[in-house]
Amino acid sequence: MKTEIQRQVKFLSLKKVNNKYEKDLLEALSSVVNSGYFIRGKQTILFEENFAKYIGSKYVIGVGNGLDALRLIIRGYIVLGKLQKNDSILVPNNTFVASVLAIREEGLQPILVPPSETTYNIESSKIEAYIQDNTTAIMPVHLYGMPAYNDVLEKVIKKHQLIVIEDNAQAVGALYKSKKTGSLGHAAGISFYPSKNLGALGDAGAVVTSDSDLARIVRILSNYGSEKKYYHDYQGFNSRLDEIQAAVLNVKLKGIDADNQQRSIIAQQYIYNIKNPYIKLPCIQDNCTHVWHLFVIRCSHKDQLQQYLMKNGVETQIHYPIAMSNQTVFSDLKDQHCEATSKMQNEILSLPMSPVMEDDEVKYVIQTINKFEPWI
């Protein structure tokens, strides 16, 4: 019997992603070791400048991770009197836990809004129905790399004068009406977790804003609430970007546009060549440039599809398998109407996607998917 050679396509190889930067990364790391400076030195200052320019915002504060970035923005607005404890913040039900956790950890109430069936981002036409008297802010998540903004969302924000805290963990480099995500609202939290489009070699994050008051207070809060050493005017905590990660990010920021371009080429190949009546492809919203952090398809026989792909060597994942309203930790948020999220979660599947996927890997994924047929 002839046995076919089984191909293996990994969901993501971080080793390969970083390989192309290896020489520059090692040089950058060695220069940090030799500098003797490890927290908030030259590399961090340089990265904060470079990244502010890249996003098109006035200020960047390097912090420990994406969750802390979101927490620091909320805490900053509380100190400035623009948010109050017990205010509620609109946030999509289909997101990574950090968005909702940040709101709760700072003593505010998340209001979970279902996603759009077509974009998977917060359903802007439903938002108004969820606004309560104490709703003062919204946290749009640019999920999978596509901006969550659209005309309806912009109108709701304006009408209700909401503070906009963007969760831009997944969409560094994405554009809405020619502006980068992260510069659309009042402030944005960014994650440089290794698997993100701009990934460090460990945990790292940033707060981005053009509001000088917020920038100042976030910098203080992230450094033990202290502006002058050993004088503590605010209850802060410790969440700083370190020099090693800043040096890594300075190297990798130079390649982010090329990496995103590569993701886009792969996405186009998927979109043009996946032809299977059981599969629904992602759509790109008007006025948006998608950076394809994830390529998410939809299939009413998702479990069978995932099994079939696994058997044929193609690794897939689900982002995210459980709605925030169905998480044990948020069981008190359960009573909100979020059926749309659960339905969607039963059908979504993320295909392999990264700037270093080889052409023959992309072709193999496409061929394999095109041959899929549900067995029941």
Ligand SMILES: *Cc1c(COP(=O)(O)O)cnc(C)c1O
């Ligand atoms: C990754 C991620 C975060 C959190 O980032 P960390 O750096 O892991 O804390 C927040 N929100 C979303 C949508 C994310 O994907």
